[in-house]
Amino acid sequence: MRLTTKGRFAVTAMLDLALRQANGPVTLAGISERQHISLSYLEQLFGKLRRRALVESVRGPGGGYCLARAACEITVAEIITAVDEPIDATQCGGRENCRDESRCMTHDLWTELNTTIHGFLSNVTLASLIEKQQEKTKRCSETLSIVKDQRQNYLNHQNAH
């Protein structure tokens, strides 16, 4: 599993899609504008996402893209592997380079690391990302209202004098 900005762009774009698909298909032009990713680049990415059945396209005017499944059924791991194709993880896929004692020691290490990364990203869905963000926004506005209350109290107090 490779980790590049391509994968990050794809996750960002999918998130934008997830947040807006309520009112029908979302256009790439819109995503491009909001997320500042070039249209042609998005076309490339969404071509792959469609082939991997993570999104569905609607052609013609009024068209765009929708998630192919519910946001809670799409993991970040899937998005990343869709756009950053395989290219084998541990390099020495049985061939060369692996030598002597050091061979299997590092080999196993990279395999385990890959499993770890993949496991982590498989546990994160678009829905869970959105949810986590909403929690944070909520806490933020709660804090804000507390601050406002305190300010009001202070002003009331001042006026009393």
Added chain:
Amino acid sequence: MRLTTKGRFAVTAMLDLALRQANGPVTLAGISERQHISLSYLEQLFGKLRRRALVESVRGPGGGYCLARAACEITVAEIITAVDEPIDATQCGGRENCRDESRCMTHDLWTELNTTIHGFLSNVTLASLIEKQQEKTKRCSETLSIVKDQRQNYLNHQNAH
């Protein structure tokens, strides 16, 4: 934390060093030969490893490199960050690219992923890699001796006829 072949080479080389340092400093020429990594490339890597105080050098004939600490005190994470320098993890280190709602959502994700990877690799030391390998070799030779026993039994049985 970046994961490149440079980091993998460094780990392999350090492992070679850990396994051989018992009889004094290990030369890069030796590591180069055993692990098939070019001498000049090793010099580059060990320059960085030395500056990060993971190895110590002994100059002049009979010289070479030693681990600067015990093998159980050197983690894979340290080796990798020593050779693959920083370059910020989450890209948008506060600047640009991060926009609107999608901003913090993906941002936090990459930060957490980095923490996960770093955590994993910080728990792996040179010593633990060697130990794990030895266990495996041991299990291997046990299996081998069982197979040999069975073969002997079979042959004895044949001779009885």
Added chain:
DNA sequence: CCAAACCCGACTATTTTAGTCGGGTTTTTA
């Protein structure tokens, strides 16, 4: 003093990344 080793900065070929370009095709709507 010489050879074995480390030391180091500058250079370079290759690959990958990020993205453009120029053409399509499909479908809605006026």
Added chain:
DNA sequence: TAAAAACCCGACTAAAATAGTCGGGTTTGG
């Protein structure tokens, strides 16, 4: 039915990163 909005797609390309090489040092044991 024509125009326009959208997707579709392969080929190309500039820039950056990677994975090294090269050519000179310096240090030190014998």
